[in-house]
Amino acid sequence: MRLKFYCQNRIGILRDIVAQFADYRINVARGEVGGDQGNTIYLHVPKLLNAQLSTLKPVLESIPGVFGVKRASLMPSERRHLELDALLSSLSDPVMSIDMQGRIVAANRIAVQVLGVRVQEVPDLSLDRYLDEVDLPDLIRRNNSRINGLRIKLKGDTYLADIAPLHTEDTTVDSLAGAVVTLHRADRIGARIYQVQRQELRGFEAIFQSSSRLEAVINEARRMAPLDAPLLIVGETGTGKELVARACHLASPRGQAPFVVLNCAGLPESMAETELFGYAPGAFEGARPEGKLGLLELNEGGTVFLDEVGEMSPRLQTKLLRFLQDGGFRRVGSDEETFLDVRVICATQQNLPQLCSEGLFRLDLYHRLNVLLLQVPPLRECLDGIEALAAYVLDRAARQIGCHLPALSPAALEKITRYDWPGNVRQLENVLFQAVSLCEEKVIQPVHLRLPHSEVSPELAGIPLEGSLNDMLGEVERNILTTLYQQYPSSRQLGKRLGVSHTTIANKLKRYGIGAQDGP
Incomplete structure (x- = not known):
């Protein structure tokens, strides 16, 4: 059990508190002082029972200078450890803290995987045994400042290392306590630069x-x-x-x-x-x-x-x-x-x-x-901007892949305009990125746009099967809307029947020339 004492910052108050536990022969495993002015004391008492706390609490609160006692979920040092662990775990790059002998003090999970060791083996593990070309402690002493983009080899892979020195007091060499090393895979720097540019x-x-x-x-x-x-x-x-x-x-x-x-x-x-x-x-x-x-x-x-x-x-x-x-x-x-x-x-x-x-x-x-x-509207309800959106995505794709910027042919533009995009903008981005990688010319044609297709089944009898999947689905959709519009003669009624918005139905009725397009 962990306890939190709100108290006066006076000499001997911790001794007076701990003495009460000693009288009951209860061991206090650890203590910490917190608060802005040292006016909070935390004690970790592992074997303290709820019944014992009920008996002890009035005694503890009667100590001069103790204003209140309550249970705490964490000691301050435990909270800092959890916050640091959560921060390190959220990073996608290997991160390690080393001392001035090159031994690893802490590392995140990605770094542990790169080193190929178990988590419990990380503390005091010498990083030098994995580095052939650089003496990190010596490099840190000689520079005594942040180092960015140092090319190193670790277990056969090339990384660019960012090294941030840690000082105990001032920024002199004598106060160096170690460094935090962040590794970036050299073969992924291009993608990283793209992500940075995207986040600008x-x-x-x-x-x-x-x-x-x-x-x-x-x-x-x-x-x-x-x-x-x-x-x-x-x-x-x-x-x-x-x-x-x-x-x-x-x-x-x-x-x-x-x-x-x-x-x-x-x-x-x-x-x-x-x-x-x-x-x-x-x-x-x-x-x-x-x-x-x-x-x-x-x-x-x-x-x-x-x-x-x-x-x-x-x-x-x-x-x-x-x-x-x-x-x-x-x-x-x-x-x-x-x-x-x-x-x-x-x-x-x-x-x-x-x-x-x-x-x-x-x-x-x-x-x-x-x-x-x-x-947020689906892409099929934002078709007035799909041409400009496609051009924007193509430009991003060409920059990331490192190729010339292809144009979108009129036939390809018609194909993406007529498609319903069940995956919306995310699906459009994926299709166009793939099209850029497939296109060896300067113009993207419909063949480069890999959209889902369906298999022929007996239920499609009477439906023309030439053209794209979008053409065939459009014919099915037109037949359904034509039939149901006779029973539900407004976009709102028909939208409710089909479980979609009336705006979507109104656009489809207008597209297929069904009814009077009376709106909602």
């Missing part, structure tokens, strides 16, 4: 707004971004919901604070709960003895983006609702309340009101999330 445009400037429909949504998002309230972003897969969420974060007063993402559909319920809320020491078998901080605590003052919130389990929905109501929650296995200041942005491609009516999503949580609402 931040926020809403990174969203290409060629469509008038999308431009209107982004203008709406700009107005919502500074508001410190939950935001719900609705849209199909591949429409760029996370990009919009990140832009809203960067344009808000929290823009300099962290922005973290949790995909609620990609994790089991128990793992999603511990990732978001963390867990207390010894919360379950296999848990870290010091516990774990959740994304909410690691992101204090920032924004948490919950993708696919419609996939969230009922238990997690209840905890999220409680947090949105008063900012408080409990870690898994803990009875201590934690209160935080974090903005929550959620996204989903599902129909949350329908899930609520089916009892699969809490109605009260939906109303809490739906304070601000953005609906």
Whole structure:
């Protein structure tokens, strides 16, 4: 058990506190002093029982200068360790801290994999045994400053190393304590430069707004971004919901604070709960003895983006609702309340009101999330800007691949304009990147656009099978809309019957010349 004492900073107060445990023959394993003025004492008492604490608490609070005693989930050093571990684990490059003898003090998981050792073997492992051409401690002493882009060979692979020296006091050579070494694979530097260039445009400037429909949504998002309230972003897969969420974060007063993402559909319920809320020491078998901080605590003052919130389990929905109501929650296995200041942005491609009516999503949580609402349109509803968007994607693809910029032939443009793009902008990017890599000429033709095709089946009898898949699907779609329009003679009625927006139906009716195109 860990205890937190709010107390006066006076000589002998720690001795007076520990003496009470000694009288009960209870061992204090570790102690730390915290607070801005040393006015908080933390004690780790592993074998202290709840019943013993109930007896001891009045005695401890009667000590002169002790104002209060409560249970703590973590010691300050444990919290710093967890935060550092979470930071290192989030990095995609190998990172190691070494001392001035070249021994590894700490390393992230990627670095452990590169070295080919077990995690427990890392501390005190000599990095020199893996480096043939450079003496890092000597290099650090001679330079005594940051080194960027040092080419080294490690286990047969070439890396560019960034080396940041660590000093104990001043910046003299005598105060050198070691260095932090970050490795970048030399053969991936081109892709890294591309990613850096791509990230130079931040926020809403990174969203290409060629469509008038999308431009209107982004203008709406700009107005919502500074508001410190939950935001719900609705849209199909591949429409760029996370990009919009990140832009809203960067344009808000929290823009300099962290922005973290949790995909609620990609994790089991128990793992999603511990990732978001963390867990207390010894919360379950296999848990870290010091516990774990959740994304909410690691992101204090920032924004948490919950993708696919419609996939969230009922238990997690209840905890999220409680947090949105008063900012408080409990870690898994803990009875201590934690209160935080974090903005929550959620996204989903599902129909949350329908899930609520089916009892699969809490109605009260939906109303809490739906304070601000953005609906990101699918690509098929933004066809007025697809030519400019395609040109933008082709330019990016050519720069990344390092080839000439190909043009889009009229036939290829017609093909992408007539396609429905179920994967939206993400699918368009993938198709055009592949087309650039396949095209050996200066013009992209329809043959370079690899769109999904379907197999012939008996049910297609009577449908012309010449042309592209899009042509054939268009014929099927036209027949369906022509038939159903007689029973549902408006875009709103027909959209409700088919489970899509009335705007989509109106556009399709207009495309196929069905009915009077009466709008909604």
